[in-house]
Amino acid sequence: MTEAFEALAGLDRLVHEPARLALLTALSACRSADFVFLQRLTGLTKGNLSTHLSKLEEAGLVEIEKQFIGKKPNTLVRLTPEGRAAIEQHWQALERLHRDAQQWQGVDGRQ
Amino acid sequence: MTEAFEALAGLDRLVHEPARLALLTALSACRSADFVFLQRLTGLTKGNLSTHLSKLEEAGLVEIEKQFIGKKPNTLVRLTPEGRAAIEQHWQALERLHRDAQQWQGVDGRQ
DNA sequence: TATTATGGTTTGTAACACAAACCTATCTTT
């Protein structure tokens, strides 16, 4: 019953941080997405989107591919298999915590 | 469709932080809980539990009542109405994001 | 009377999230 709470208290901040949770969740439903699309989706500034993506790339959770489309630079982002596993597990941990707590109604926690 | 993502990117860090999310979620299912109980539940150190609780108290999300039981000090923690609202809304925002993303399978986000 | 345990709080520091500044290339206007 309580393992879910310990697990949560130790959640991976890299994934849990709001902006990155939004990014990874969006990417988990897309084949791929580009920089501008992600910026509009999340409302992040370019600067912060850039650093969040770099961090996810360093951690091996996303792949970033830079190309030109016509004369414009274009940054394409895709989840890696590890990234997909990480975001799925994260949501499972969150759901488990929430579900476990529900079943608890009225407990009095003293000791 | 995308509002949930913008909302998520702007989630309240005070509530979202893993340890505090666990604490608030636990408290939302308990009448009340004491320091030692919460420490065992979350696996946090005393020091960090103490500072997280202080932060939640300052923000008005929990009430803290210090008393003695026999000869031992005892710190009792309870969610305030605002705290209850905050954690419920937070879970709703998370669930909404997750649900919205699911419906999206296969979209190709470029532009 | 040390020493250990219990129940906490305070402090020092390294990480980090954001805003703002910057960069490079291409259109557009004058």
Added chain:
DNA sequence: AAAGATAGGTTTGTGTTACAAACCATAATA
């Protein structure tokens, strides 16, 4: 052709903060 403006990003500066470790007070125990 020079000067903005726009697009698509990256780098930097700084205040916040989460954690570990040190600390404190009291009460049992050896």
